[in-house]
Amino acid sequence: MIANSAKGLLNRVHDSVVFGRRVKVLSRALAAAIPTRGTVLDLGCGDGQVAVGLMALRPDLSVQGVDVLLRPVTHIPVTLYDGASLPFADDSFDYVTIVDVLHHTDDPAAVLVEASRVARRGVVIKDHLREGLLAGPTLRLMDWVGNRGHDVRLPYNYLDRSQWAAAFDRAGLVRASCADTLGLYGAPLNWLFERKLHFVALLQPAERGSLSPPVG
Template sequence: MGVLGWVGRAFSRVYWREEPLVDRIRPHLPVGGSVIDVGAGGCRIAELLGADGRFSVTAVDVVDHNVTEVPMQLYDGERLPFPDKSFDAALLVFVLHHAEHPEALVREVLRVTRSTVVVIEDAPETRAERWCWRAWDYVLNHAAHDDIGVAHHARNVGQWVVFLQSCGAAPSSARRFRALYPVLRSYPHVVLPVSIDATTSG
């Protein structure tokens, strides 16, 4: 592992990013509900969400980079090993841009979820922001863990909305934000909550 990999590993051990992300996620979740965190990575978001007992969180991913005591279940990346409507809510946090088949992943998450899906994604707008996005993604993911592929899908806020709509998961809002750590506000992100009741009734 080279210098960039060690930089990525160092960032992965600090909770600079996860705490503010959890603050953005919590308002969209049913208190006391069960939550599946798909693509949980280091499981730090799952750990923080479950810390006060308000949520029961199940972490799943296709690779094991868990740095917490939260149990994490591996799956094959195609079908989640749970029955239909097993969870009240689901999280897809910086996951879809890595998925080879993001449409299939969204539909699989909808299958196992009863109420709400919260998507948080990178949303670079300009050419410079896309360059920063690819550079940071490489450092924080692929350089640090060679079993994490490079990012596949760069979309801006509007493109993420259209993409989710095409998957039958129309978001109720799209709130942009920029994170100081670890990407130094170099490109925007977006929070996209999806109400499954509204999706299925519409």
């Protein structure tokens, strides 16, 4: 266990070096990935800061959140859910966004299935691709620094290209677009932590989506 003072220091360092830039970069990436106006469910929204950034860039979008944990302070309306079944009817939203959530779950494909069920037009995910030199240990280090101080569950469930393809197929989704150069880190951190380890992908129902490869 990490003492509270050590957790506080870890969180302050991460926030000052990474978090503010991350919110801005991810807000821009999501804004670019969502093709039309509409309603958005932010699955695993946390306190909703990324969602607020997204709506500032895309006032044609209305975002609400859902999470397994309700924070004391949130910047958007947030509904509590059990991590398995989203408490919404089929096709309740135009889009669902899932930002750095799937690798914290035991079964990312199951979460995608639920997201696809409630999304009419598409699902936008930001997550990791476990490929390349020391990709696994590098992702684990990033995850630990960013989340251990908040007691976030860390199963380190990173998928490779073929595993993502299988997860998308199980959810009945195909990739319509993908960006894998996001600019989350400035030099020199980007040389180690950026590479092609991160991606933002727009997924659409298979009957109307692209048949291009899932990631990369």
